[in-house]
Amino acid sequence: MKEGEYGKLALLDIVGSALIGGILLLALMRMDENASETTYECQENLTAQQNLTSLVNNIEFDFRKMGYASDPLNVPTSDSMIVHGENHRIKFIGYSSDKGSTINGVYQSF
Numbered sequence: 473m474k475e476g477e478y479g480k481l482a483l484l485d486i487v488g489s490a491l492i493g494g495i496l497l498l499a500l501m502r503m504d505e506n507a508s509e510t511t512y513e514c515q516e517n518l519t520a521q522q523n524l525t526s527l528v529n530n531i532e533f534d535f536r537k538m539g540y541a542s543d544p545l546n547v548p549t550s551d552s553m554i555v556h557g558e559n560h561r562i563k564f565i566g567y568s569s570d571k572g573s574t575i576n577g578v579y580q581s582f
Contacts, residue, residue, distance in 0.1 A: 532553075535553050535564055553565050
């Protein structure tokens with residue numbers, strides 16, 4: 473090899489290494505970005521599920537308290553008190569305070 477060829481090969485090695493290193497660095501940054509995005513999405517879904525569970529528990533509690541009966545054994549269970557539900561309407565079972573008989577209540581929002 474001639475005298476100046478070693479310098480050119482060394483420079484080519486450095487440029488090639490920098491190019492490959494840059495590509496690897498970009499790939500790692502992209503992987504980190506995807507991992508962070510996935511983490512945020514999963515956390516968001518978990519928070520929504522927890523909030524929904526809390527809301528359902530509150531609604532069930534409120535429906536149980538709406539239909540007090542003179543006999544506590546007549547209070548309906550959570551799975552039988554809501555008869556039908558739609559987007560803006562809920563039909564539920566309650567108890568009349570006078571006679572202790574069942575009544576069908578309907579709540580409708582507009």
